Amino acid sequence: MDITLGDRLNVLQQISQRKLVEVLKEIPGTKDLVIEQKLMKILDSFVGVSVLKHYGVEKIYKMEQGLKLSNSQHIFLVSSDLITCKRVLDQIQSEIPPNSKPHVQPYHHILVAPFVPAILNLIIEEEGLSGLVTLQTLSWEFIRLDGNILSLENSMFIDFYYHKDTTLLPALGRGLWSLQLILGSPKLTVTLGKHSQQILKIMDSMRQCLGSSNIENEIGALIIMDRNYDLVTPLLTPVTYAGLLHEVIEINVGTGILSKSQVKLDPDKDKIYEEVRDTPCSEVFPFLHKKAKLLKSEQNKIQTMKLSEMETYVTTQLQKTRDLTQQLAFHISACQLIADTLSSDFQTLQEIEKCMLECRERKECLNYIERYVDDHPLRTLRLLCLLSITSDGITQSELDSVQKLYLHAHGYKHIPLFYKLQSIGLLKYRSENILHKLSNWNSEWNNNAQKLKLLPSYFRQAKQKNHSCPSYVFSNVYVPLIAQILNTVVNQEKDSKILDELTNLPNCVISGQRGSLSPKMIVICIIGGITYAEITACRFIEKSTGIQLVLTSDSIITGNKVLEKVQDI
Amino acid sequence: MTSAKDDEAFWNSSEKLCFRFDNNEVDQFGVSKTDIDKLLAGISNTSTAEASLKSAANYQPLKPMLSIISEKTLDCILAMDKLKNLHPETSGVQPDITLRKILLGQPYSLEQYKSLASKTALLDAAIISGDGNAILIIILFLTKTLKRSLVQKILAERLDAVNVYIRYLSIRLQINEITDILTMLGQSTDSAMKTLHIIIKNTRDPDRLLNKLRNCYKTQFSALADCKEAPFVQSYIKLLEWQTIAKVVDGNEEIELNSSVLDCLRHACKGHWDLPEGKLMSPTNLSQQYDVSPRQYQKVALEVRAAIKEWGDIDRLLLTKARFILRFCNLIKTNNINVLKILYKNSAPPEVLEKYLKYVDNIERRLELSKNMHCFRMAIDILVQQTDRIALTEYKMKLQPQSEEYFYAEGMLRMPAVKWKN
Numbered sequence: 001m002d003i004t005l006g007d008r009l010n011v012l013q014q015i016s017q018r019k020l021v022e023v024l025k026e027i028p029g030t031k032d033l034v035i036e037q038k039l040m041k042i043l044d045s046f047v048g049v050s051v052l053k054h055y056g057v058e059k060i061y062k063m064e065q066g067l068k069l070s071n072s073q074h075i076f077l078v079s080s081d082l083i084t085c086k087r088v089l090d091q092i093q094s095e096i097p098p099n100s101k102p103h104v105q106p107y108h109h110i111l112v113a114p115f116v117p118a119i120l121n122l123i124i125e126e127e128g129l130s131g132l133v134t135l136q137t138l139s140w141e142f143i144r145l146d147g148n149i150l151s152l153e154n155s156m157f158i159d160f161y162y163h164k165d166t167t168l169l170p171a172l173g174r175g176l177w178s179l180q181l182i183l184g185s186p187k188l189t190v191t192l193g194k195h196s197q198q199i200l201k202i203m204d205s206m207r208q209c210l211g212s213s214n215i216e217n218e219i220g221a222l223i224i225m226d227r228n229y230d231l232v233t234p235l236l237t238p239v240t241y242a243g244l245l246h247e248v249i250e251i252n253v254g255t256g257i258l259s260k261s262q263v264k265l266d267p268d269k270d271k272i273y274e275e276v277r278d279t280p281c282s283e284v285f286p287f288l289h290k291k292a293k294l295l296k297s298e299q300n301k302i303q304t305m306k307l308s309e310m311e312t313y314v315t316t317q318l319q320k321t322r323d324l325t326q327q328l329a330f331h332i333s334a335c336q337l338i339a340d341t342l343s344s345d346f347q348t349l350q351e352i353e354k355c356m357l358e359c360r361e362r363k364e365c366l367n368y369i370e371r372y373v374d375d376h377p378l379r380t381l382r383l384l385c386l387l388s389i390t391s392d393g394i395t396q397s398e399l400d401s402v403q404k405l406y407l408h409a410h411g412y413k414h415i416p417l418f419y420k421l422q423s424i425g426l427l428k429y430r431s432e433n434i435l436h437k438l439s440n441w442n443s444e445w446n447n448n449a450q451k452l453k454l455l456p457s458y459f460r461q462a463k464q465k466n467h468s469c470p471s472y473v474f475s476n477v478y479v480p481l482i483a484q485i486l487n488t489v490v491n492q493e494k495d496s497k498i499l500d501e502l503t504n505l506p507n508c509v510i511s512g513q514r515g516s517l518s519p520k521m522i523v524i525c526i527i528g529g530i531t532y533a534e535i536t537a538c539r540f541i542e543k544s545t546g547i548q549l550v551l552t553s554d555s556i557i558t559g560n561k562v563l564e565k566v567q568d569i
Numbered sequence: 570m571t572s573a574k575d576d577e578a579f580w581n582s583s584e585k586l587c588f589r590f591d592n593n594e595v596d597q598f599g600v601s602k603t604d605i606d607k608l609l610a611g612i613s614n615t616s617t618a619e620a621s622l623k624s625a626a627n628y629q630p631l632k633p634m635l636s637i638i639s640e641k642t643l644d645c646i647l648a649m650d651k652l653k654n655l656h657p658e659t660s661g662v663q664p665d666i667t668l669r670k671i672l673l674g675q676p677y678s679l680e681q682y683k684s685l686a687s688k689t690a691l692l693d694a695a696i697i698s699g700d701g702n703a704i705l706i707i708i709l710f711l712t713k714t715l716k717r718s719l720v721q722k723i724l725a726e727r728l729d730a731v732n733v734y735i736r737y738l739s740i741r742l743q744i745n746e747i748t749d750i751l752t753m754l755g756q757s758t759d760s761a762m763k764t765l766h767i768i769i770k771n772t773r774d775p776d777r778l779l780n781k782l783r784n785c786y787k788t789q790f791s792a793l794a795d796c797k798e799a800p801f802v803q804s805y806i807k808l809l810e811w812q813t814i815a816k817v818v819d820g821n822e823e824i825e826l827n828s829s830v831l832d833c834l835r836h837a838c839k840g841h842w843d844l845p846e847g848k849l850m851s852p853t854n855l856s857q858q859y860d861v862s863p864r865q866y867q868k869v870a871l872e873v874r875a876a877i878k879e880w881g882d883i884d885r886l887l888l889t890k891a892r893f894i895l896r897f898c899n900l901i902k903t904n905n906i907n908v909l910k911i912l913y914k915n916s917a918p919p920e921v922l923e924k925y926l927k928y929v930d931n932i933e934r935r936l937e938l939s940k941n942m943h944c945f946r947m948a949i950d951i952l953v954q955q956t957d958r959i960a961l962t963e964y965k966m967k968l969q970p971q972s973e974e975y976f977y978a979e980g981m982l983r984m985p986a987v988k989w990k991n
Contacts, residue, residue: 003632003636003637007631007632007637008637008638010631010632010637011631011634011637011638013631014631014634015634015643015646015647018634018643018647019647019650022647022650082737082740082741083740115674115702116674117702117705118671118702118703118705118706119702119705119706119709119737122706122709136650137650137674138650139649139650141646159701159736163732163733163735163736164729164732164733164736165701165732165733165736166699166700166701166704166733167700167701167702167705167733168701169699169700169701170672170700170702174649178646178649181638181642181645181646182637182638182642194699195699198698198699199699201697201698201699202672202698202699202700205668205669205672205673205698206649206672206673208669209669209673210645210648210649370864371864374831374865374868396797399797400797401862403797403801404801404860404862405862405865407801407804407829407830408829408830408831408859408861408862408865409829409830409831409865410829411827411828411829411830411832412801412802412804412805412808412829412830413769413805413827415765415769415798415801415802415805416762416765416766416769416798418798419762419766419798420766569766569770
């Protein structure tokens with residue numbers, strides 16, 4: 001039997017299930033399972049109710065205050081953040097009658113994902129619950145989404161880049177470690193950024209303790225990048241369908257949610273999605289239109305069918321057609337939503353983003369930001385951050401007026417917001433400098449981006465409409481850094497110098513065997529969230545160079561999601 | 570779920586399915602609303618059940634796990650969670666081993682780390698390892714086993730450790746401790762901002778919020794010379810005070826505590842429009858106090874007065890005063906659609922709209938806007954001015970027959986004085 005990459009990635013789901021089952025098997029009797037809301041969909045991605053039932057889970061609850069549980073074994077499945085854990089402890093407190101002896105029913109088990117924080121033991125002790133609850137880890141493996149994208153569906157951006165707290169780093173390291181056991185160890189490793197190097201060390205510790213499996217499999221390369229190594233990519237607006245879809249609708253563990261319908265964004269099940277996901281959004285509607293017509297003519301054909309034909313149709317085609325109809329409806333609605341959300345300003349927005357990348361028309365850019373601050377807060381913040389990064393910072397006086405407008409429109413409760421953006425490095429300041437006013441002044445950011453060939457307009461004359469460069473994800477104005485690194489690694493044989501040049505980048509370490517890429521499989525990991533623009537740009541290279549690619553991260557992010565998270569800190 | 574019958578009924582009715590792209594404005598995505606509606610109307614709303622842990626049917630059959638990975642690999646991965654039972658305790662002071670145990674969730678003990686040197690070595694090793702979980706547990710161990718000044722000294726040289734510890738303290742709302750550490754490190758601005766953030770995020774009651782803000786400003790912000798946020802904090806306090814008074818003045822209605830300056834301005838424009846400038850509740854007073862930009866002020870005033878159909882106020886706001894004329898002209902140039910859009914959205918009568926349409930310099934644009942906003946008279950006048958008989962005739966055909974504007978157009982077409990160009 002041929003084992004494909006897909007088969008290997010599907011094993012992850014089985015392992016996750018197995019991990020949960022092992023925990024359930026250890027707990028005798030009938031069980032109540034209480035699940036933190038945000039983990040529901042994740043659990044759903046690797047285990048079904050029938051399996052849970054089979055291992056004694058009688059009832060499943062959503063975690064909320066004042067639960068009344070009935071079975072003798074109470075299992076709480078929660079994420080490792082301390083506030084959530086404390087809520088569970090409160091719930092357990094409320095269930096324990098005063099003066100009860102330990103090990104009297106009910107029994108309490110807390111299952112913490114992705115791992116039990118060491119501090120939790122101290123808190124349990126503090127709460128007087130030591131000996132009354134058991135703590136266990138549930139670390140699900142990467143969840144497979146949309147083809148070869150693997151995500152833990154646990155966003156770590158704020159932890160790493162605002163709090164500068166790496167508590168969750170081992171969880172990501174563990175995911176990569178498992179993946180290596182399944183796919184093979186990399187011959188070449190490229191890391192960009194501090195956390196990327198730390199994660200390698202963490203994986204090493206795991207290997208030392210548990211050994212590596214004896215499989216001979218190897219992969220060509222592993223590329224790990226810190227999210228803050230390229231913050232421009234999440235700030236720019238993508239143009240592809242999947243990119244914009246993630247910007248405007250809620251997507252929960254690979255399922256797109258619209259008010260009326262839900263669709264699993266899985267190219268294996270949804271052929272329409274497979275065809276349009278990496279296409280620029282402007283080309284998607286005509287495509288959907290054509291599909292709708294085809295569907296209609298198929299329906300017409302049924303009318304003229306003979307009875308026997310009809311029978312075969314019903315048994316073989318009907319369900320497919322139904323699914324297709326539902327998927328088509330979803331994508332049409334989604335297209336509409338994208339158009340409604342962005343349409344009228346989309347061109348101007350792209351124009352402004354381009355100016356920012358090229359360090360031109362600063363005044364117009366700032367005017368645009370000030371004009372839309374009331375009605376589109378997230379979009380303006382995104383642009384402000386983008387401007388500040390691409391031009392090596394904004395000045396105090398420039399920021400002053402935007403900040404004032406923003407606070408007046410959205411409330412002084414946002415005073416800390418700009419400080420938070422600055423701490424993360426999304427908003428950069430610089431002092432007033434007369435030299436910057438010179439017309440030929442160019443930012444350091446722009447110079448570096450040119451050196452890395454991230455700005456196609458500087459090295460390509462013709463404006464290409466067709467998709468011949470990964471920058472098409474940003475209508476040919478910018479190549480996501482990770483795609484450029486991938487390109488370099490893939491083409492190292494042709495031009496070994498470029499790979500060496502990478503080591504000049506700050507905090508970039510290359511180790512392992514150079515030369516030709518073999519086997520032609522590469523695993524990429526971005527620490528702090530991957531964007532669809534990056535996914536699509538990398539897939540473009542995958543297709544054009546004939547390699548196999550696995551893209552991993554803690555979560556899939558968009559610029560708006562990042563900014564919302566910053567607001568919510 | 571819609572039945573298959575419904576589906577069929579739809580797909581078979583040709584009328585719903587005809588796409589007429591030529592008639593519609595298609596935006597740049599090539600999507601037009603009417604088309605979408607047509608398409609959607611046809612496609613059944615088979616919504617997936619809110620599938621959350623509902624059935625096992627969704628799980629596609631996969632190949633058996635062990636045909637893809639070896640048993641050893643599987644055991645290796647599963648063993649990770651059961652490390653508790655492996656590896657008996659090895660004693661001694663070996664930071665690497667201790668850290669690996671913490672990393673892998675094995676039982677560990679920090680008790681052997683008695684000497685100051687061993688404690689700092691352990692913390693340093695944790696920082697290098699990048700495991701925040703270990704860093705935190707070690708700091709807490711240090712705070713328990715070392716005197717305060719020593720802990721502070723150790724932290725002062727290790728920012729990575731401070732970050733993790735501050736995060737933990739913020740979760741537990743230990744503001745004093747955060748302030749102490751950050752002030753000791755000379756990061757007074759960070760201390761002030763973190764405190765402010767914790768206060769804003771965790772105080773729901775407006776009165777308590779006001780008190781805490783005053784206190785925070787006094788103890789933390791007032792001493793900061795170059796903190797650009799300090800004036801905003803002061804404004805925040807002032808605004809909350811204003812809101813509290815406003816609530817009393819207006820008898821406890823409408824105004825929401827902790828709302829934005831523009832919300833307050835909206836309130837003032839609505840209920841206290843005619844108050845003289847210096848009065849507490851007057852809109853101009855508010856916008857001066859908080860230095861609201863002219864654009865934001867005008868927009869709010871315009872929206873509020875238009876919503877209650879006080880067209881005269883809008884004239885006064887935009888046209889009468891000389892300085893406003895200038896502003897309005899600026900407005901017209903950069904952003905004129907906004908004024909007209911706001912008026913139109915609030916169903917301003919054609920007379921009002923026409924007054925402002927005049928300021929649209931580009932005649933074609935003005936014509937287009939007049940048509941879109943149903944300012945028939947102005948549209949007809951422009952067409953007459955352009956002596957474009959064909960266009961006017963076409964436009965007339967689109968008007969409601971026998972209506973006032975229809976007759977007006979007809980009258981214009983019959984005017985002998987006009988020299989039609991076509």
